[in-house]
Amino acid sequence: MPISLVVEGLSAKRGEDLIFKDISFILAAGDALVVTGANGSGKSTLLRVLAGLLAAESGSMRMEGMSADIGHPRELCHYLGHRNAMKRELTVEENLSFWKSFMGDSPGGAGIGIEDAAEALGLGGISHLPFGYLSAGQQRRMAMAKLLVAYRPVWLLDEPTAALDASADRLFATLVTRHLGAGGIVVAATHQPLGVEAGELRMTGFAGVAGELV
Amino acid sequence: MTSLFLRDLKLAMRAGGGALIGVLFFMTVVAVVPFAVGPDLNLLSRIGPAILWIGALLASLLGLDRLFQAEREDGSLDLMLMQETPLVLTVLMKCLAHWTATGLPLVIAAPLLGLFMNMNEVAIGATMLTLLAGTPAITLIGAAGAAVAVTLPRGGLLVSILVLPLTIPVLIFGVSAAYAAVEDPAPFLPPFLILIAITLFFAVIGPLSAALALRAASD
Numbered sequence: 195m196p197i198s199l200v201v202e203g204l205s206a207k208r209g210e211d212l213i214f215k216d217i218s219f220i221l222a223a224g225d226a227l228v229v230t231g232a233n234g235s236g237k238s239t240l241l242r243v244l245a246g247l248l249a250a251e252s253g254s255m256r257m258e259g260m261s262a263d264i265g266h267p268r269e270l271c272h273y274l275g276h277r278n279a280m281k282r283e284l285t286v287e288e289n290l291s292f293w294k295s296f297m298g299d300s301p302g303g304a305g306i307g308i309e310d311a312a313e314a315l316g317l318g319g320i321s322h323l324p325f326g327y328l329s330a331g332q333q334r335r336m337a338m339a340k341l342l343v344a345y346r347p348v349w350l351l352d353e354p355t356a357a358l359d360a361s362a363d364r365l366f367a368t369l370v371t372r373h374l375g376a377g378g379i380v381v382a383a384t385h386q387p388l389g390v391e392a393g394e395l396r397m398t399g400f401a402g403v404a405g406e407l408v
Numbered sequence: 409m410t411s412l413f414l415r416d417l418k419l420a421m422r423a424g425g426g427a428l429i430g431v432l433f434f435m436t437v438v439a440v441v442p443f444a445v446g447p448d449l450n451l452l453s454r455i456g457p458a459i460l461w462i463g464a465l466l467a468s469l470l471g472l473d474r475l476f477q478a479e480r481e482d483g484s485l486d487l488m489l490m491q492e493t494p495l496v497l498t499v500l501m502k503c504l505a506h507w508t509a510t511g512l513p514l515v516i517a518a519p520l521l522g523l524f525m526n527m528n529e530v531a532i533g534a535t536m537l538t539l540l541a542g543t544p545a546i547t548l549i550g551a552a553g554a555a556v557a558v559t560l561p562r563g564g565l566l567v568s569i570l571v572l573p574l575t576i577p578v579l580i581f582g583v584s585a586a587y588a589a590v591e592d593p594a595p596f597l598p599p600f601l602i603l604i605a606i607t608l609f610f611a612v613i614g615p616l617s618a619a620l621a622l623r624a625a626s627d
Contacts, residue, residue, distance in 0.1 A: 277481075
């Protein structure tokens with residue numbers, strides 16, 4: 195059964211100020227949503243609220259169409275934030291195999307092997323190196339490999355392609371397309387075009403201005 | 409879960425992990441005491457268990473603040489908060505790994521330092537046993553303190569100050585059990601069992617409050 199992500203009347207505060215309010219959308223399996231807007235307009239906040247890392251001021255999000263019982267929608271999400279969530283001291287392989295076994299797979303799919311994931315990001319053969327030895331772009335790509343080693347139907351991506359070169363951009367677009375094709379859902383905050391068909395949510399910023407779905 | 413345990417152990421052993429800093433500190437503290445107290449062997453053996461316990465307590469407070477802060481800085485904490493695995497279990501597993509990397513070496517180093525303090529074999533054995541039973545409680549209490557201070561950039565001292573009062577019962581019962589083993593009239597078992605009870609109690613309370621604090625601290 196295809197899943198869908200339903201968000202209703204979401205609003206969130208940072209300190210005393212409302213960053214956004216009344217954001218509602220429905221994403222069905224295979225849909226992507228690109229969140230755009232100026233710096234500070236609340237893109238990251240929206241993603242963190244969706245990831246369950248920030249409490250929403252009001253509104254709700256839920257997953258529909260899941261066969262298995264789940265506790266909270268965040269358990270079905272990958273969150274790729276600004277930070278890579280990889281340890282510099284450990285090798286790439288140790289990092290990825292830790293996340294693979296720690297996160298496990300959501301019902302409905304399976305993660306791919308570590309070497310395969312590194313290959314898919316165009317970095318095969320260097321997974322024996324400590325993560326700290328890699329360049330910023332390579333580190334970012336290896337962080338993306340996390341998306342592949344553990345299966346999650348929903349990907350929440352916060353400026354995924356910052357620090358990436360043009361070829362890695364295209365590579366990443368292929369991965370996103372493949373994920374969408376397999377019935378996944380992607381929500382990405384980005385300044386650059388993601389390279390896939392997507393709805394756009396333009397965040398207009400501070401103090402009670404609602405985002406509009408274009 | 410075992411993968412988290414192994415990863416944290418590996419991190420502690422690698423460069424900059426700081427697993428052995430605690431032992432070094434422990435050795436430094438205990439090694440300077442005979443110089444300060446003087447060569448009175450009877451006095452040294454009398455205060456030995458207490459000095460060992462104080463050294464172990466201070467050494468296990470060292471590095472506690474990094475328990476969650478390092479995870480938060482590189483974004484790993486975000487992912488841990490999102491998983492299906494209950495956060496309490498994640499915290500408990502991190503505490504176990506932290507204790508194995510920093511607490512267990514203290515227990516193993518204790519006999520050597522006991523010799524510095526002219527302690528006899530019974531006193532050394534009893535101190536080792538009480539350290540083995542008691543130091544996990546310090547880590548578990550410390551986890552709650554570390555979670556509260558996770559967003560503070562210089563939380564190290566604050567964690568120690570938050571945690572120290574709560575560890576006083578551990579110190580009291582640990583030292584009194586160690587003394588009871590050498591001094592005849594006092595029974596060893598009651599304080600030792602209370603020490604174990606404290607550890608078990610904090611094995612529940614510590615991770616629970618740490619998990620609550622981590623959820624509340626997310627920003």
